[in-house]
Amino acid sequence: MHIMVDYKEALANIARAIVDKPEEVRVTEKENTSAAITLELSVAPDDMGKVIGKHGRIAQAIRQIMRTASAGGKRIIVDIR
Structure with missing residues (x-):
């Protein structure tokens, strides 16, 4: 059985659960090759620390x-901006 995953929506849901301003969470697909997908996660400037965490954890x-x-x-590949 193969389950289809909407990677953009999954990443957005994870980020929305962490930040104070979930309405400002944006996920865009930057590059899509046969081997990799690059997702860019954008959050409000005040929420950047929450998404990165202490020592990037x-x-x-x-x-x-x-x-x-x-x-x-x-x-x-997740690119946080």
């Missing part, structure tokens, strides 16, 4: 979740 966790979601499929 939250950002690292978000990237790991997205890698796990794409296991066996395309590589997902």
